[in-house]
Amino acid sequence: MTRSRSKRPRRGDRMARSRLHCIKITFEDVKAFFDYSPDEGRLVWKARSSSLSRARIGAVAGTINGNYRTIRVNGVGLYEHRLVWMWHHGEWPHGEIDHINGDGFDNRIANLRLVDRFENAQNVKDLSTNKLGLRGVCYIPSRRKYRATIRANGKCTTLGHFETAEEARSAYLLARAILHPTHQPRAARGVSPCL
Numbered sequence: 001m002t003r004s005r006s007k008r009p010r011r012g013d014r015m016a017r018s019r020l021h022c023i024k025i026t027f028e029d030v031k032a033f034f035d036y037s038p039d040e041g042r043l044v045w046k047a048r049s050s051s052l053s054r055a056r057i058g059a060v061a062g063t064i065n066g067n068y069r070t071i072r073v074n075g076v077g078l079y080e081h082r083l084v085w086m087w088h089h090g091e092w093p094h095g096e097i098d099h100i101n102g103d104g105f106d107n108r109i110a111n112l113r114l115v116d117r118f119e120n121a122q123n124v125k126d127l128s129t130n131k132l133g134l135r136g137v138c139y140i141p142s143r144r145k146y147r148a149t150i151r152a153n154g155k156c157t158t159l160g161h162f163e164t165a166e167e168a169r170s171a172y173l174l175a176r177a178i179l180h181p182t183h184q185p186r187a188a189r190g191v192s193p194c195l
Contacts, residue, residue, distance in 0.1 A: 025073055025083075027090045033073065034061060036087050041108035043080055043087070049073045067104040081107045085114070096120045118154075122180050136172035137165055148172045152179040 034043040043061040049072075055061065062071035062080050069080040084107045085093045098115045099106060102124075132139065132146075140147050140161065146168035148159040152175075159175055162168040 025076075025078070025086075025092075027086060029073070030083055030087050034083065034087060036084065038108065041084065041106055041111065043071065043083060043107075064105075069105060069107070081112055084109060085112060119180075132165055134165060134169050134172075136176070137168040139165070148175075150175045150179060 029049075033045065033047050033049050035046045036042075037044055045055045045057050045059055045061050047057065048055050062069045065077070070077045071080055071083060072078075073083075079097075081097045081099065081104075082093055085097055088109050093114055095114050095116050096119075098113050098120045100111050100113060103111075136148055136150055136159075138147050138149070139145075143161055145161040145163060146165045147161050148168040148171040150157055150159060150172060157175075159171045160168075162171065
């Protein structure tokens, strides 16, 4: 006789359930708990979410958590930009919220857009390990040339090898304009690349 093992939910199932738990806040709750400051893009406490809440009425809601602001509602930490989206659109965002100017604390509704993960990845800052400071360009010492690459549809494509970094950067920008037309480099949008 074999012993039956208790069926524990797989890790992915548990994570999916915990995400669903976060979405139990309703549009009516968001409107009841918060006022929205359009100039600053901040949510301000209008009412406490529970009797145990330490929220001060009239104070800016949430705390800084990495590159974003989080707000605890009914014991669950939620990103402020997702609550701002719900406050304006009446539903929990299905997908990722992109901060157009790259500033995770700028939650003005004009700076937020709903995108998929692929689109959102196009709007990340350059890595600090990027020695050239040019996205999509690296130096290949064995060839003594600069390689331009771009990622699209889950695949990394080499655009070619060039004599100068500027030529490789031009090839990258041309491919980016074709493959990712909704995302321009920050400098082209008038946003400082140092953000």
